[in-house]
Amino acid sequence: MTYIAKDYSKLIGIEGFSETLLKNHFTLYQGYVTNTNKVLDTLRQMLKDGKTGIPEFAELKRRVGWEFNGMRLHEYYFENLGGKEEINEEGRLYRKIIEEFGSYEIWEKDFKAIGTMRGIGWVILYQDIFNGGLINFWINEHDVSHPSGCNPILIMDVFEHAYMIDYGLKKSEYIEAFFKNINWSAPEARLK
Ligand SMILES: [Fe+2]
The missing domain is CATH 1.10.287 (Helix Hairpins)
Structure with missing residues (x-):
């Protein structure tokens, strides 16, 4: 292959x-x-x-x-980039996030907080395929600490190459730009 x-x-x-x-x-x-x-x-x-x-x-x-x-x-x-719209509040992902985190805002706060942690890596919203649950993960290196049996739903790159050319050290501004450009149909389609 x-x-x-x-x-x-x-x-x-x-x-x-x-x-x-x-x-x-x-x-x-x-x-x-x-x-x-x-x-x-x-x-x-x-x-x-x-x-x-x-x-x-x-x-x-x-x-x-x-x-x-x-x-x-x-x-x-x-x-999961290239979208212009907010998350669809009628969609399954939005409902699932509320079910798991209490509100969309709480989920977003957690996801963004993980993104602003020091270090390089990825922020990934995973779905556990065994119980359907959602969990935000910090992934430090590509090959380390991915949760087995979980499916990536939304992924944000927070390696320095993903933002430093445009934002320098202002990672939180990059994260805001990322959120403005999420193509929500991608994570929606990944949800089982
Ligand atoms: Fe990257």
């Missing part, structure tokens, strides 16, 4: 995100796709050549989660 980088150039022009920032971010994402393919190809070749016992095999196996999630998390992120 070869992964192909998706084209998110339709996002260019959204308010609060400069073309320079977005183009840099797309390039970075394309690098993850390229490296995912490279690492997976190399591992397949090593398997064919009977080289599974060598340290390089183990190190690449450890590495692939970083590249793969770096690719996939960016896809979730770009796909």
Whole structure:
């Protein structure tokens, strides 16, 4: 299986995100796709050549989660951008958020607070596929601490490359811009 980088150039022009920032971010994402393919190809070749016992095999196996999630998390992120409307208050996601958090505002406060924590990473609203519950998570590295059996619903990139070109250290201003541009139909469709 070869992964192909998706084209998110339709996002260019959204308010609060400069073309320079977005183009840099797309390039970075394309690098993850390229490296995912490279690492997976190399591992397949090593398997064919009977080289599974060598340290390089183990190190690449450890590495692939970083590249793969770096690719996939960016896809979730770009796909939940580009909207202009508020969350649909008649929709399932809105109702589910209220059921879980008490109000939309409480959920949003939690999600934004996680985003302003020091450090680089991702803020992810997950749905536990076993009980349907929603939970906001801080994910520090692509390959670490993702909750098993949970499905990403809404993803916000808070690595410095996601905002510093436009906002410097004003991460909270970036988070406000992110919220203004959420394409709510994406998380709505991800909800089970
Ligand atoms: Fe990113």
